[in-house]
Amino acid sequence: MEQKQVETGFKKLSEIDGRAGEEVYERLQKISPFMADYLLGSFGEICSITDIDNKTREVAVIGACTALGYAIPQLKVHIHAGLNVGLTKEEILAIINTMSAYAGFPATLNALYAAEEVFKDEGI
Secondary structure (H helix, E strand, O other): OOHHHHHHHHHHHHHHOHHHHHHHHHHHHHHOHHHHHHHHHHHHHHHOOOOOOHHHHHHHHHHHHHHHOOOHHHHHHHHHHHHHOOOOHHHHHHHHHHOHHHHOHHHHHHHHHHHHHHHHHOOO
């Protein structure tokens, strides 16, 4: 991964995910610097697509992580990111609740519990 891509990724990570995203990068950097930079560079490329804004992108990612059902740590980061880019608690809950029709109740319940933890962390 080229340094410019990593720098772009870190800028987008800070802009979208704020401190929650930076903590993921720092933790991963200690385990696998290669994967940390690869992830960051890829994140920067994806999040630089100008056809949708950051808020819309986080709606999609929260829905996708909810539907997966097992990506709870990543979901929490993206719920933080959603709040950071202007989603409200009510909008995030609506996104997650909508996934019950597509991903099922177990995945939705896992996501709701994850959201509850993030809202508590954020004092919401």
